[in-house]
Each structure stands twice: as structure tokens, then as C-alpha cells.
Amino acid sequence: MTVNAKPDAGTHTWRDLPAAQQPDWPDSEALRDVIAELESYPPLVFAGECDQLRARLASVAKGEAFLLQGGDCAEAFDAVSAEQIRNKLKTLLQMGAVLTYAGSVPVVKVGRIAGQYSKPRSKPTETRDGVTLPSYRGDSVNGFEFTPEARTPDPQRLKRMYHASSATLNLVRAFTTGGYADLRQVHAWNQDFVKNSPSGQRYEALAREIDRALNFMNACGVDPEEFKTVEFYASHEALILDYESALTRVDSRTGDLYDVSGHMVWIGERTRQLDGAHIEFASRIRNPIGVKLGPATTPEDALTLIDRLDPDREPGRLTFITRMGADKIRDRLPTLVEKVTASGAQPVWVCDPMHGNTFEAASGHKTRRFDDVLDEVKGFFEVHKSLGTHPGGIHVELTGDDVTECVGGGDEIFVDDLHQRYETACDPRLNRSQSLDLAFLVAEMYRDQ
Numbered sequence: 001m002t003v004n005a006k007p008d009a010g011t012h013t014w015r016d017l018p019a020a021q022q023p024d025w026p027d028s029e030a031l032r033d034v035i036a037e038l039e040s041y042p043p044l045v046f047a048g049e050c051d052q053l054r055a056r057l058a059s060v061a062k063g064e065a066f067l068l069q070g071g072d073c074a075e076a077f078d079a080v081s082a083e084q085i086r087n088k089l090k091t092l093l094q095m096g097a098v099l100t101y102a103g104s105v106p107v108v109k110v111g112r113i114a115g116q117y118s119k120p121r122s123k124p125t126e127t128r129d130g131v132t133l134p135s136y137r138g139d140s141v142n143g144f145e146f147t148p149e150a151r152t153p154d155p156q157r158l159k160r161m162y163h164a165s166s167a168t169l170n171l172v173r174a175f176t177t178g179g180y181a182d183l184r185q186v187h188a189w190n191q192d193f194v195k196n197s198p199s200g201q202r203y204e205a206l207a208r209e210i211d212r213a214l215n216f217m218n219a220c221g222v223d224p225e226e227f228k229t230v231e232f233y234a235s236h237e238a239l240i241l242d243y244e245s246a247l248t249r250v251d252s253r254t255g256d257l258y259d260v261s262g263h264m265v266w267i268g269e270r271t272r273q274l275d276g277a278h279i280e281f282a283s284r285i286r287n288p289i290g291v292k293l294g295p296a297t298t299p300e301d302a303l304t305l306i307d308r309l310d311p312d313r314e315p316g317r318l319t320f321i322t323r324m325g326a327d328k329i330r331d332r333l334p335t336l337v338e339k340v341t342a343s344g345a346q347p348v349w350v351c352d353p354m355h356g357n358t359f360e361a362a363s364g365h366k367t368r369r370f371d372d373v374l375d376e377v378k379g380f381f382e383v384h385k386s387l388g389t390h391p392g393g394i395h396v397e398l399t400g401d402d403v404t405e406c407v408g409g410g411d412e413i414f415v416d417d418l419h420q421r422y423e424t425a426c427d428p429r430l431n432r433s434q435s436l437d438l439a440f441l442v443a444e445m446y447r448d449q
């Protein structure tokens, strides 16, 4: 593809439309300079890789594979360390191994990683002790610290986002292709974890079975290259359109536009207005696109989104990520799936069981109950089973660290534990043990399906 190509005018049509959730940059000239610099930077991913992910997602849409999409709610610049990236990756690899082996299905692995630095917020400002400041919108925009200096949007942070994404992606590529992700390492991913966690022990038993299967294949003379590396893709919410469009390039093979900031991008629940800038931007690029659908989504909304984003009804192009809440999914999802299926469209249906299940604990911590997360996934499987459609995957906020942000799970976290390791900059994530619990339970649901 064309490296350093000037972004095409086609990516700027969004500028004429209302763009929700954009920062109030105080200095537009400084922003322009940053955009010009970003436009000259090399791509973070290649168009061909985006096409490959679209092909993998087409298999998911056809019911032949399962999507595991997960990672931080909000990545942070100071968390770009080998240890934290490895922990996240390890958790996703372990979940992938559980789903593949126990669910007997190929798993497409996509991180919320290497670009997930921007957050839409419910309120533009935050007030503490009578002081009101702009809300934290992710490290790409402003700082988490509650001071006027930190909370003032700074466009230089967009360049830091690019470099942080680049460093992360570089390490992820090294881990996934350089031996660390070899299936023979299934035990190594678990070493630090097995002794003191029930899910780690359950995983260890599964890893022994995988080992036996590998030894058997080996003894038969089969040692496929596919087991030595892992295909892993990066995704994030395409929120700050100045950044995303500055990183959009023309693919020299086809003349099509690709947002080369990540393989897949999604449009959030708060920015998916049909006549808004985000949908216009997404309609111009060839990357696989996700759209979050909350409980108020009507079938007409979903059908119009399909017309805008996937007019050719191409399997793999569009992923609907539903985030209804455990108490609503069984009520709201059936009509959406029915009407979309009747229209002939074949999007990937994915369940985000996190964003509809957030509540505030008495301590003031935003949290989620593991049981609600699980119940929403169960509802998702039930609805698809009753309609004969494919439950295509899960989209989860998680971390590889042993944080205490969501309550419940086999290695139970109680409301009173939340303060112990509450490290998220925005929404609560499943920790490693809760993530593995979820993978085992989803694998069972998939098998039963």
C-alpha cells in the first residue's frame, strides 16, 4: 500500500456533519499542526491485514468461527510496558485456547489494544468538592489527574497515542509471531497463575489435554506451522475523528481508503447517529467496522446502519456489538436479529456484556457483577439459539492484571474488596481469573448451542 500517501479528500466528508464527543481543543492552530504531522506518519497496520481480518470475520458471520474481542476499557500511556502488554495478551491467548479446545471452534482474536486511548463520556464535565473541570476523555485527549492543567485537552497527546499504539503493536507482533504464542506454551502462559486460582487450575487441566493432543499429532508426524504463531488483530473505538482521518490512507492496490490506525475500528453507542460524522467516516473506509447497539436501538436503526456501512451486504464487513444489559437482552435482541436476518444482511453478532451492566457501589466505585455479565451472554446465546442464528462472539473489557474492579467470579471479589486494586481510568474490567471463568462458561454455552 502507499506509505506516506496524503489522505484522500474522501475521508473529510465527515467534517460537514455534527461530530459527537469531540474534545474542545483550546488551540485550533496547534491541532492543525498535529494533524499535518500525523498525516505524514507511516501506517500502523497494512490494508492487506485489514482484508484478512474481514475474511476471518466473514467466517464468523457464516457461523464457522467465533470472535474473541477484548482488552482495556481505556489504555493508558504509562501502561505501555512489556509486562502489562504481555499480561493482557496472555489472558487473551488463554481465553482463546479455552474457547478453541472446549468450544471446538476456530477463534478470531482481536484486542481492544494499540489505539484504545479515547473515551466517550456521559457528561462533558466532572465536579469534585465544588470544582468543575472537563471530564477525562482518555489519554489521547487529556490527563486523568483532577487539575485544570491535566484536564485541558492537548493535541500533542494525539501524537503520543500514535507512538504508544506503535510500540504496543510492535511488541504484540513480536509476542504473537516470535514463539511466545506457540501452542506448546499453553502451560507457560499459566505458570504464575495456576497455584492460587481455581480458574488457573481448571485451565491447567485443559492445557494438559491440549498437550496430549499435540503429542499425539506429533507422534503421527503432524506439526503444523499454524500452531507456532497466532493471528492477532488490533481494534479500538474510532472516536477522535481528527486522529482517525489523519491516519487514513489510499491503498495503492485498490484505490480504497483504509484507516491504518488499527485493523478494525468500531463506532460507539454514543456516536452512531445515522446523520452524524462518525458513521459518515466509517462508511468511507474499507476496514471491518463494528457498531455498538444499546437497548434503545430500533430495527430501523440497524437496517439504516447496514445500508450506510454495508450496502453490498458483504459478510465480515459489519459487526453489530450488542450491549443491552442482562435485564433487557432477552426482550430487545430478538426483534433486531429477526428483522436484520429477514433483510438478507449477514452481520457478525457479538455480545458486549459489560456496558449495559455498570452500577455504582456504595463506596463510589463504578463496578459490574460477574453474574450479570454471564447472564447477558447467556441471554445472547438463548436468543440466537431460538432464532437459528449464530452467536458470533464476545466483546469484553478485561485486563491481565489481578485488579479488583468487577465483583463476583470463581475467585470471588466482594464489594468491600473493590478499593484494593481499582486501577481502571474509566470502566471496570474483568481480571484474569474472571476472564478465564468467562471463557470456560462461554465455551460450554457454545458447545451446547
Ligand SMILES: O=C[C@H](O)[C@H](O)COP(=O)(O)O
Residues within 6 Å of the ligand: 073, 119, 120, 121, 122, 123, 426, 427
Ligand atoms: O467505556 C464506556 C464509556 O466511556 C463509559 O461507560 C462512560 O462512562 P461515564 O458514564 O462515566 O462517562
Ligand SMILES: C=C(OP(=O)(O)O)C(=O)O
Residues within 6 Å of the ligand: 073, 120, 237, 267, 268, 269, 270, 292, 293, 323, 355
Ligand atoms: C464506550 C464504549 O462502549 P459503548 O459505546 O457501548 O458505551 C466502549 O466499549 O469503550
